[in-house]
Amino acid sequence: MKQEVTKTNIDILKKLLIFSVFMFGFGYALVPLYKKFCEVTGINELIRPDGVARNTEIDNTRVVDLLLDANVRDLPWKFKPLQSSISLNPGKLVEVAYEISNESDDLQVGQAIPSYSPKNLERYLKKIECFCFTKQELQGKEVRQLSVRFLIDPEIPEDLRSATISYTFFKIKAD
Incomplete structure (x- = not known):
């Protein structure tokens, strides 16, 4: 056995x-x-390990003017882009920065929702890194800089020469 x-x-x-x-x-x-x-x-x-855009050629013959907008809803925060507009060539990787500050003494949690004008811009906007991908927690009186890395696809229509990227922070519940 x-x-x-x-x-x-x-x-x-x-x-x-x-x-x-x-x-x-x-x-x-x-x-x-x-x-x-x-x-x-x-x-x-879209991105190689070295952080350089892949499969895109920079179109130096064209320029797209982007207006950067920032808004806050139901939060005691101030939120603004560090520059109000940029000019870029389609295919070129760009980084823009925003500043956010919690004006209250308490922890606040928010999530940014992007919107674009014209509406078809989202087809050509390739975001690599964005604060809008995650919720943001700010302690009382905390100030932070947030960045967005993106490029505009060179396939963007020739007649689209200006656009607006807007982010709005909304209050969300903390976990």
Whole structure:
């Protein structure tokens, strides 16, 4: 009886070891499989590891003027872009900064929602990094600078020479 239990335990141990090796190999193979999947589908293809825009050529023959707007709803915050407008060439990676300050003495939590004018601008605006991707928590009297990194796709229509990017912070409940 004891030999049967020992043999059963050894069989189970062998199966677990084989399964563990298989799962390790599968996990190890997921990285190149994921990279190939992203390459085939075009996901995550905009930025190279060095942070430079990929698959975009800067169109130096055109300039798009962007007005930067900032608003706050139901929060005791002040929010403004550090520059009210910029001129950029389609395809060029740009970073703009905003300043936000909590005018109250209490912790406040907000989320920025972007809006664009004209409405079709969102098809050509490729955001790489944006404070609007996450909620923002500001302690009482805290002042912070937030940035947005983006580029305008060179495929933007020729007649679109000016646009507006607006962010509005709304109050959200803290977790």
